[in-house]
Amino acid sequence: MRKRALPKREIRDLNTNLANFQLDVKATVEIVEDTRGTIITEEGEPVLLLHQDKWFPTLQTLNKINPLKKITVDMGAIPYVCSGADVMRPGIKAIDEGIAKESPVAVIDEKYGKILAVGISLFDSEEMRKMEKGKVIKNLHYVGDWIWNFNKQP
Template identity: 50%
Template sequence: MFKNRHSLKRKDARRIAEKLHDMLGCKVEKEMETAEYKDWKLLFINGKIYGFFINDIPFLNVEGLKVFKAERRKVVVDDGAIKFILNGADVMAPGIVNADENIKKKDVVWVSDERGLPLAVGIALMDGAEMVNAGKGKAVKNIHHIGDEIWKLSK
């Protein structure tokens, strides 16, 4: 199922944990492994799939965001947008209620509902402030969401 699964050296695990902390504002355990699955490079934390790499950037998956309680790089959507996002649609600006002002175009971000439940991970197509104020257009390219293959592997 997984190819090339191996434990990370302490130094590499610490570097990834620091990067995740800087990006998301959450403390992540340092016992990590990586593995390949289809086109994905997965990140195991304490033996569970809690992250993956997007363009060689480590990021938590939906389950990891929930467990480690990420605070930064968050885009909040209204209830009307949820069903579309869970079907894999990109996040449209009109459905965005709030977004971290520090988000820059091309950043990896996560999407939550108004109650704070992580729904998806994606790539920002505009800056955070612009997402909230834009009346139209795609704001986040959906990479991973609840119900997709990575989510099923992490359950």
């Protein structure tokens, strides 16, 4: 695992590319590169993850502010989503309006409304509603993965 502190100039440049979240230029911001992926931490807390040259908020960030559209899954889907499985259409209970294809979404449970995962929509919300089966969300980061446990590592 490699860590590198980001200078204020790089933080400002990164902030211009972020739509719904801004890094604090006064905070200690680091980029962490690992064989499993690349993240940005702010004061040691994972806040962004890199996927195909795009930055996405981590679950830790979404628990503070959630600018993402939501997909609600039934309780039976939770163990699969929290093991890294992609979200399948039969497990979905509700789909927010206005989800665009290939946009980031928050996956939440139907009982408590807790965020379980961050994913990429493979279809827009209208297409998802028409579907009865198949994969609809690619799971990028979930409760219990290495990013979630980043601060808990020795």
